[in-house]
Each structure stands twice: as structure tokens, then as C-alpha cells.
Amino acid sequence: MAPKRVDRAARREDVLDAAVRVFARRGFAATRIEDVAAEAGIAKGSVYLYFDSRDALLRAAFARVAARSERLTAAAARPGRPAVQRLADLVRGAVAMLAAEPDLARIMVDLWSTGRARPGTPPGGTAAPALDLAEVYRAYRSVIADLLAEAGRDGDLRPGLGQAEAAVVVAAIEGALVQWLVDPEVPFADLADPITTTCLNGLRPRP
Amino acid sequence: MAPKRVDRAARREDVLDAAVRVFARRGFAATRIEDVAAEAGIAKGSVYLYFDSRDALLRAAFARVAARSERLTAAAARPGRPAVQRLADLVRGAVAMLAAEPDLARIMVDLWSTGRARPGTPPGGTAAPALDLAEVYRAYRSVIADLLAEAGRDGDLRPGLGQAEAAVVVAAIEGALVQWLVDPEVPFADLADPITTTCLNGLRPRP
Amino acid sequence: MAPKRVDRAARREDVLDAAVRVFARRGFAATRIEDVAAEAGIAKGSVYLYFDSRDALLRAAFARVAARSERLTAAAARPGRPAVQRLADLVRGAVAMLAAEPDLARIMVDLWSTGRARPGTPPGGTAAPALDLAEVYRAYRSVIADLLAEAGRDGDLRPGLGQAEAAVVVAAIEGALVQWLVDPEVPFADLADPITTTCLNGLRPRP
Amino acid sequence: MAPKRVDRAARREDVLDAAVRVFARRGFAATRIEDVAAEAGIAKGSVYLYFDSRDALLRAAFARVAARSERLTAAAARPGRPAVQRLADLVRGAVAMLAAEPDLARIMVDLWSTGRARPGTPPGGTAAPALDLAEVYRAYRSVIADLLAEAGRDGDLRPGLGQAEAAVVVAAIEGALVQWLVDPEVPFADLADPITTTCLNGLRPRP
DNA sequence: GATGAATGAGCCTTCATTCAT
DNA sequence: CATGAATGAAGGCTCATTCAT
Incomplete structure (x- = not known):
């Protein structure tokens, strides 16, 4: 009973x-x-x-990574501060979050390669939709591109910045992550500043 | 014979x-x-x-990726031109090479995650030496750090740049690669310029 | 209690x-x-x-089938009527009972094949006694053989009928059951008469 | 090479x-x-x-049983002799064949019960067509019904015999088989004659 | 008594590796 | 040298059975 x-x-x-x-x-x-x-x-x-299966476990882990990603980009929406600063915060926030959860970060890297044969994709090809990694990064870039444009209108960054530059910012973060995961001696957490500085300076209006 | x-x-x-x-x-x-x-x-x-084994095949593929990396960095040693330009060439060369050999690029991403359980490392732990991915990136950053320092002395970039900034440059390249592999619509080859511009500008001396 | x-x-x-x-x-x-x-x-x-176990459940189901069989043959013992008629009644009763309880009938068919690895017989061979399907049919034939002999003495059927003919009668019933279970369109219940007629006629004294 | x-x-x-x-x-x-x-x-x-799988093996065994069945009924088509005799031959031939290949016979009995969840039918229900056991017996009865009708026209058997009587003949054979498989002491091979005699006599025109 | 979470033995299936031809 | 049949260890999944609550 x-x-x-x-x-x-x-x-x-x-x-x-x-x-x-x-x-x-x-x-x-x-x-x-x-x-x-x-x-x-x-x-x-x-x-x-x-x-239900090993695969369901994979998908659940995948979903967790995705959820974390969303939290990340959502956080950047905080209005009320200049776009450049929100951009800098986003970069720092992303690095801090990834550094704080290396396990999820490692899984994300695993997903980059497994992405082809997505978890949940049996040999045949009939897959569960699961999480679309491409979509995750598209959203990521989109948020950043918006901030870049806004900062451009503010006069803090060059005007005309778009997807390409957003990709570079995302790239700096993810690429730094990779180096850390491959070599723990790379001080990933400390790279937030160099990344922010380099990228934002690099996107400033030319004097 | x-x-x-x-x-x-x-x-x-x-x-x-x-x-x-x-x-x-x-x-x-x-x-x-x-x-x-x-x-x-x-x-x-x-x-x-x-x-000899499936694993030997993995290691051979790894070696090929590593060899490609070395070719890459070696090319940057070409003296006779200003360091900034050799740096820009290096970035462009790297992107071009990766874009030209997506198969090797994909394998490299696979290695990032497999790196933990390095190919050649049987569960037990007694492993063949295989290749040290960390070493590959260490060399990569080292070459770039040297160029940054030299460009600093030339007055083309800020003085005092080091490993951290080198990591950012490497990151921008590898991170852009990831986005392309995850989403083929990302125009990786075309990102060479945004990467170069953003990073080098970002590392210029402040006016 | x-x-x-x-x-x-x-x-x-x-x-x-x-x-x-x-x-x-x-x-x-x-x-x-x-x-x-x-x-x-x-x-x-x-x-x-x-x-106690899955197997005990199997054995209990078996016992139920066996009990049903016994009820069947026991009913044929009703004396006071000519043997031929009791025989005809037995056939009709058996068919009616099987048709009325298709679940038990299906289980019986299952037992025919599982019989080898008798329920209760673990791989090793040390088995619970379970029930002896062979014994069930032996009893069945025995009752029928007795009726055939009696009917022979009555002059209603040929004299000298024995186990073989009893087996044929049992066979007609069980075989009809099989055809019904395999193909529900076979009108098993309606076959009681053809079975009775054919068999009893076939066993009549030659003119 | x-x-x-x-x-x-x-x-x-x-x-x-x-x-x-x-x-x-x-x-x-x-x-x-x-x-x-x-x-x-x-x-x-x-x-x-x-x-390919355990199931493919089951299906192959199934197919073998089916092939045997077809051989059986096909053999009854030999024309040139009176239908009653061809009928008697068919019964004897069937019993002889089943007696000669007890393994296949046992499998057939297994199929009777497995028939519900046909081999090749995964839990879901999407099955390979494999062999339709109902169809096998339908064909069997059909051949016999034809012979019965012909013998009826010949005056050797009662006129008006049909599916029901055919079912009884098939039943006698399959039912005898069951008894033998359940109890090896039942002399299945020797039952060919009692079956033939009983059934054919039982279907003779009444004097 | 009743429950259903937990267990682990067992079975199907895959695949790296070997070796006779 | 090349082959591909054969092997068997390994791993995913199921399910009878137990037992703490």
C-alpha cells in the first residue's frame, strides 16, 4: 500500500x-x-x-547543453545599459559559465563532432529532432549581431557590423574553450578579458 | 623488392x-x-x-592532421616581411587550408573530444604515445605569440602582447571552423578577413 | 483468519x-x-x-486445462444410455466446451509445443512434476476406447475397435480445434456434427 | 586472391x-x-x-515448413486414378511425410501457437508477411474438398460433401500428429490406415 | 498485505581481429 | 599478397525476482 x-x-x-x-x-x-x-x-x-535507451540518455544530455546555451543568450537581453557593455557582459558571462561547467562544455565539443550522426540518429537516419546545434549557434550569433548593430548606432562600434563579426566573437569564445579543453593549462577563465578587449577594440570606429 | x-x-x-x-x-x-x-x-x-589495428589507423589520421598543422605554422616563418603581415598571412593561410580540407578539419574536431580517451589509449591506460593535441596548439600559439611580440617591437601592434592574445587569435580561427562544420551555411572561407581585421585592429596600439 | x-x-x-x-x-x-x-x-x-514464480503460474494454467479435460471425460461416464450415444455426446460436449473457452483451448495448443520443455522444467532438468500432457490424452483415448468397445458389444459399431480408432476420434476433435485457432473463419462449433457423423458412420459395422 | x-x-x-x-x-x-x-x-x-537475425532464422524455418506443406498438397493432384484413391493416397502420404520429418512437424505445432505473434512480427506489429498458416490449411482443405466432390460424383462417396468434411479429414491427420508429438508411444505412422478407413467409410453413401 | 524500485543474469547483436586458402 | 569466413569479447536491453517501505 x-x-x-x-x-x-x-x-x-x-x-x-x-x-x-x-x-x-x-x-x-x-x-x-x-x-x-x-x-x-x-x-x-x-x-x-x-x-528508455542509451540514446535517450544522450539526448537528455544534449538537451541540458542546449538549455544552458539558451540561458546564456537570454541573459544578454538585459536592457538599460549600453549595447557595448551588454556585449562585454555577454562574453564574460559565457566564458564564466563554460568555465564553471566544464562537463557540459566537454559534452558540447563532443556534440560538434557527433553532430553529423546526431544522438538519436540511428544508422538508418530516421532521427528524433533533439537539439539542432546549428540552430543554437545561429541564435547565438543573432543576439550578438543585434548588439553589434545597436552599438554601431550608439557610435561605440563601427557601423555596418553584422553576421560575420558576430561569428568572430562567438568564434573567439568557443575557440578559446577548445584550447582549454585540449590543454587544461590554458587559462580559459582569464581569457574573457583579452577576448573582450581584442574584439571590441577591433570593432571600434577607426580614429 | x-x-x-x-x-x-x-x-x-x-x-x-x-x-x-x-x-x-x-x-x-x-x-x-x-x-x-x-x-x-x-x-x-x-x-x-x-x-596493425583500428587504433593505428586513428593515430595515422591524427598524425596527418598534426602534419597539416605544422605545415601551417612553418609557413608563417617566412621572414623578409613585416610581422603583422606574416600574421595576417598566417590567419588567411590557416583558414584557406582548413576550408580546402574539410575532411581533416572534421577529424580535428573529432580529436578535440576523443582527445581525452586519446586514440591509442586502451581503457586500461597503457597507451601508445599517439600525438599530443595540446602540443599542437601550444606550438601554434607560440608561433603567433612570437609574431605578436615582433609586431609589437615594430610598432605595428601594442607592445606586451603574449600568450593570451595568441590564444585569442587561434581561438577566432578554430571557433569559426566549428561554426562552419556545425552549420555549413556559415561562410567560413569568407571569415578570414573579418577575423584578421578584427583581431589585428583590436591589437593595434591605442591612438 | x-x-x-x-x-x-x-x-x-x-x-x-x-x-x-x-x-x-x-x-x-x-x-x-x-x-x-x-x-x-x-x-x-x-x-x-x-x-511462487512465473513457472508456477504456467503450471497452474496447465492444471486448469487438465481439469477441464477431466471434467470432459468424466461426463462421458454417465451410464444408462447406449455407448454410441454417450460417445456422440462426448464429442459434442468436447467441441462445445473448447469452443466456449477458446482461451483455455489456445493454451492447450501452446502446451503441445511447450510440452517438450515442460512448464516447470528448468534448463537443468530438475523439474517440478507439473502435469503430464501425454497422460491427459492417454486418459482421453482410454475413455473413448472403452465406449467404442462397449458400442461394439452393443452391435452399434464394429467389434474390435481399440486404441487406434480412439486416437482417430480424439484427433478429429483436436485437429478441428487447431484449424479454428489458426483460422477463425473455420466454424469449429459447427464441426461437431460432421465429426460425429463421419467418425461414427465410419466405425459402423459394414453392411 | x-x-x-x-x-x-x-x-x-x-x-x-x-x-x-x-x-x-x-x-x-x-x-x-x-x-x-x-x-x-x-x-x-x-x-x-x-x-540477419534470430527472427530471420525463424522465418526461414517457417518457410521450410510451408514448402513441405505445399509439396504435400501438390502431390495429391496426380490424376488418372479415382478420386477416392487419390484421397486415400493423400492421407497416407501426409502421415508418412510428417512421420518422416518429425522436426518439421514439431515446428509446425510450434507455429500453431506462435501464429498469433508470427515469427517476424516484432512487438509493434509491423511484420514480414512470411507464411500465412491459415492460408496453408485453407489450401489443404480446398484440395481435399475437391477430391471429396469428385468422389461424390463418382458415386464412391456421399454427394454433397464439402468444406466441413474436408476439415474433418485434415483434422484427423493433424490431431493424430499432435497425439504422437505429445506422446511418442502413439503409433502415428500406423494411424494412416485407421484414419483413411474411418473417414472414407464414414463418408460413403448410406446403404 | 501491496507496491514498484532495484537488481543482475541472460540473450541478441556487432565488430575488431585472426588465419586458412 | 589478398581475401573474407570465422571467432568471441563486449555492450545494449529485458525481465523474473527480491525487498524496503
Whole structure:
């Protein structure tokens, strides 16, 4: 009669946490369900109580990365301050967030390559829609391009800046991330300033 | 027997070519020896005539990527022109090369994530030396840092630029690459100029 | 405590009812404990309150089929009427009963094939006694053979009829059942008469 | 260069032979791929060189049973002799064939029950058409009904015999088979005559 | 008693690697 | 040299059974 007291959703979250840690450590491809189970401290079969398949787990991790991305760009919308400053904040915020959650960052890098054979895409090709990584970056660039344009109108940056320059800003962040992940000695968190300075200076109106 | 040697090496190269194509298309993890054999037009077992194991193939692909990187940085050493220009050439050259060889570029992205469980690193940990991706980027930044310093002395860029700014330049390139690979509509080749302009301007002495 | 007993037994019967329905629908092999629980409207674990194991459930279903068979043959013992008529009644009764309980009939067919690896026979071979399907049919034929002999003495059928002819009568019934189960359009219930007529005529003394 | 000398088709047939033996012994449901491999004297994985999946193996066995059935009914078409005799021959031929290939017969019985969830029918329901067991028996009855009608016109049997009586004849054969499979002491092969005699006598014109 | 979360043995399937031809 | 049949270890998933609540 007494339904066992387990918060299913919370437990599911625990398993996903564990999965994210293992994915970050081993990569998607090399991660076996058993690894996730071990990390979560449960039995192999129990993973299937919360996720339908290995693939569902991948997709959930993917969704988490996507959610984080959205939080990131959403934060840049804070109005009331000059666009250049919001831009600088966005860059700093992005770097800080990525640096604070290296596991998710690593997963994102994994997604860059897995992107071709998206998680949830069985060999045949019939895939779950999952998260469209291209869309994530498109949104990212779009937000930045808007800020660049606004700053251009403010006279803080050159006028006429657009998608290309937005791509460069995004690139500086993601590229710095890569270098850090490949070589932990690269001081990613400290690169927020050089990135901001270099890019914003580089986009200032020529004297 | 000498001709045999040549033939053998050429054959090996053919197989590696095929492997690179498949790796780029499917990713490391999803590529089976048989896929490579099929792409190379030989039998599965024959792959083992040229490579000791699946892993050796991975390492060979890695080596090829690394070699490409070295060619890249080596080219920047051409003296006789001002450092700023050699820097701009380096950026443009890198972008052009990556854009021209998307297969190798894709593999490089794959390596970023696989890097943790380095190709050649069996679960146990006793690994073949493989190649050190961190080292590749360290060299890359080093070359650029030297050019930045030289340009600083030339008065073309701010003095005092170092590793951090070099990382930003590398980041802009690699980050742009990622966006292109994730979303083919991003005009990677055309980003060479925005990258160069933004970064170099951003590093100019303040007026 | 007595009421508890009754309750428990009734519950057990409910579960077995549910099991029989599912067995008939899905077949033994494809039926999971959870299916039975769902059909019975209880939780998976609760099935074990009434049956020691999946196998015990199978055996109970078997027992039910066997009990039905016994009721069938027992009914044929009614004396006081000529043997030929009791024989005809037996055939009609059997067909009617099978037609009325297709679920049990389906299970019986399942038992024909599962019979080899008798329910209750774990791979090792140390088995619970379970029920002997061969014995069920032996009894069936025996009753019929007795009726045939008696009818022979009555002069209604040929003398000298025995096990072989009894087997033919049983065969006609079971074989008709099979055809119905395989193809629901076969009018099994209506075959009682053709079976009776054909067999009994066929066993009449030659003119 | 030297393509290994193995007759793929023959090998496949060997594996299927082994599978049929195991299916007959253990039943479909209880048969693991490894059992088949062991019976065939090969490694588990090698089964997959010849069959795409466990299910494909089931379907192949199924097809073999179907082919046997067709041979059976086809044989009854021999014209040039009176229909009654061809009918008697058909019954005897069927019994002889079933008795000679008990493995296939056992599989057929397995199919009767598995018929619901036909081999090749994944849980979802999207099935390969495979063999329609209902169709097999329909054809069987149809051939017999034709012979009965012809014999009726010949005056050897009652006129007006049809599907129902055909079903009884088929039933006698299949039902006898069941009894034999359930209890090897039942002399199935010897039942050909009692079946023929009983049924044909039973269908004679009343004096 | 009842529940359903948890477990882990077991089975199907894939694929790197070997080796007889 | 080249082949591709054969192998068997590994990993995903299912499900009977147990047990804390």
C-alpha cells in the first residue's frame, strides 16, 4: 500500500548528472551504460528505469547543453545599459559559465563532432529532432549581431557590423574553450578579458 | 623488392586517404574497419596489411592532421616581411587550408573530444604515445605569440602582447571552423578577413 | 483468519484468470509477469503473493486445462444410455466446451509445443512434476476406447475397435480445434456434427 | 586472391538444418542463437553470417515448413486414378511425410501457437508477411474438398460433401500428429490406415 | 498485505581481429 | 599478397525476482 518514497524526477536527474560526468570524462562514444550506472551508484538495469535507451540518455544530455546555451543568450537581453557593455557582459558571462561547467562544455565539443550522426540518429537516419546545434549557434550569433548593430548606432562600434563579426566573437569564445579543453593549462577563465578587449577594440570606429 | 616497398607505401596512403574520408563522414566512433575497407575498395582483412589495428589507423589520421598543422605554422616563418603581415598571412593561410580540407578539419574536431580517451589509449591506460593535441596548439600559439611580440617591437601592434592574445587569435580561427562544420551555411572561407581585421585592429596600439 | 483464506484463494483465482487471458492472447513465451499483473489490475510484485514464480503460474494454467479435460471425460461416464450415444455426446460436449473457452483451448495448443520443455522444467532438468500432457490424452483415448468397445458389444459399431480408432476420434476433435485457432473463419462449433457423423458412420459395422 | 572455398548457400542450409533440429527439440521461444550455433558446430557470431537475425532464422524455418506443406498438397493432384484413391493416397502420404520429418512437424505445432505473434512480427506489429498458416490449411482443405466432390460424383462417396468434411479429414491427420508429438508411444505412422478407413467409410453413401 | 524500485543474469547483436586458402 | 569466413569479447536491453517501505 505504501508507495515507495522516491522522487522519480529527482532520481532521473541524478542519473543524468552521473551521465554528464561520465560523458565529459570518456566522451559519448566510449561511455557504456554500465559506466553511467557505476557513476550513479546503481545497477546497470536501473538506468533503464529512467531512460528508455542509451540514446535517450544522450539526448537528455544534449538537451541540458542546449538549455544552458539558451540561458546564456537570454541573459544578454538585459536592457538599460549600453549595447557595448551588454556585449562585454555577454562574453564574460559565457566564458564564466563554460568555465564553471566544464562537463557540459566537454559534452558540447563532443556534440560538434557527433553532430553529423546526431544522438538519436540511428544508422538508418530516421532521427528524433533533439537539439539542432546549428540552430543554437545561429541564435547565438543573432543576439550578438543585434548588439553589434545597436552599438554601431550608439557610435561605440563601427557601423555596418553584422553576421560575420558576430561569428568572430562567438568564434573567439568557443575557440578559446577548445584550447582549454585540449590543454587544461590554458587559462580559459582569464581569457574573457583579452577576448573582450581584442574584439571590441577591433570593432571600434577607426580614429 | 624496392618497387614493392613503394607500392606498399602508396597502398598504405590510399587506405589512409579512404579512412580520412570515412572518419570525416561518420566520425571516429561510428567508423568500422569494414567501412574503411569498402571506401578503399579492398577487403576488410587487407586493412591489416597496412595498419596493425583500428587504433593505428586513428593515430595515422591524427598524425596527418598534426602534419597539416605544422605545415601551417612553418609557413608563417617566412621572414623578409613585416610581422603583422606574416600574421595576417598566417590567419588567411590557416583558414584557406582548413576550408580546402574539410575532411581533416572534421577529424580535428573529432580529436578535440576523443582527445581525452586519446586514440591509442586502451581503457586500461597503457597507451601508445599517439600525438599530443595540446602540443599542437601550444606550438601554434607560440608561433603567433612570437609574431605578436615582433609586431609589437615594430610598432605595428601594442607592445606586451603574449600568450593570451595568441590564444585569442587561434581561438577566432578554430571557433569559426566549428561554426562552419556545425552549420555549413556559415561562410567560413569568407571569415578570414573579418577575423584578421578584427583581431589585428583590436591589437593595434591605442591612438 | 478464515475469511482471509477465502479472500486469498479468490485473489489467486483472479490472477490466474488474468494469466489465462494473457497466455491465450500472447502465448506463454511472450507473456511477462508484468502483463499478467496489468491484466489483473495489480502490481507486478503482487503476483508473487499468489504464485511462487512465473513457472508456477504456467503450471497452474496447465492444471486448469487438465481439469477441464477431466471434467470432459468424466461426463462421458454417465451410464444408462447406449455407448454410441454417450460417445456422440462426448464429442459434442468436447467441441462445445473448447469452443466456449477458446482461451483455455489456445493454451492447450501452446502446451503441445511447450510440452517438450515442460512448464516447470528448468534448463537443468530438475523439474517440478507439473502435469503430464501425454497422460491427459492417454486418459482421453482410454475413455473413448472403452465406449467404442462397449458400442461394439452393443452391435452399434464394429467389434474390435481399440486404441487406434480412439486416437482417430480424439484427433478429429483436436485437429478441428487447431484449424479454428489458426483460422477463425473455420466454424469449429459447427464441426461437431460432421465429426460425429463421419467418425461414427465410419466405425459402423459394414453392411 | 584466392576466394575461400565455401559454398555460402550450402553453409546457410547447414545452419538452418541445425536450427530446425534445435527448434524441434526446444521450441522457438526457448531456442537461443547459441544453441543453434552449438548444434551447427560454429561460433555464436557466425550464425549472423548467414542470417540477419534470430527472427530471420525463424522465418526461414517457417518457410521450410510451408514448402513441405505445399509439396504435400501438390502431390495429391496426380490424376488418372479415382478420386477416392487419390484421397486415400493423400492421407497416407501426409502421415508418412510428417512421420518422416518429425522436426518439421514439431515446428509446425510450434507455429500453431506462435501464429498469433508470427515469427517476424516484432512487438509493434509491423511484420514480414512470411507464411500465412491459415492460408496453408485453407489450401489443404480446398484440395481435399475437391477430391471429396469428385468422389461424390463418382458415386464412391456421399454427394454433397464439402468444406466441413474436408476439415474433418485434415483434422484427423493433424490431431493424430499432435497425439504422437505429445506422446511418442502413439503409433502415428500406423494411424494412416485407421484414419483413411474411418473417414472414407464414414463418408460413403448410406446403404 | 501491496507496491514498484532495484537488481543482475541472460540473450541478441556487432565488430575488431585472426588465419586458412 | 589478398581475401573474407570465422571467432568471441563486449555492450545494449529485458525481465523474473527480491525487498524496503
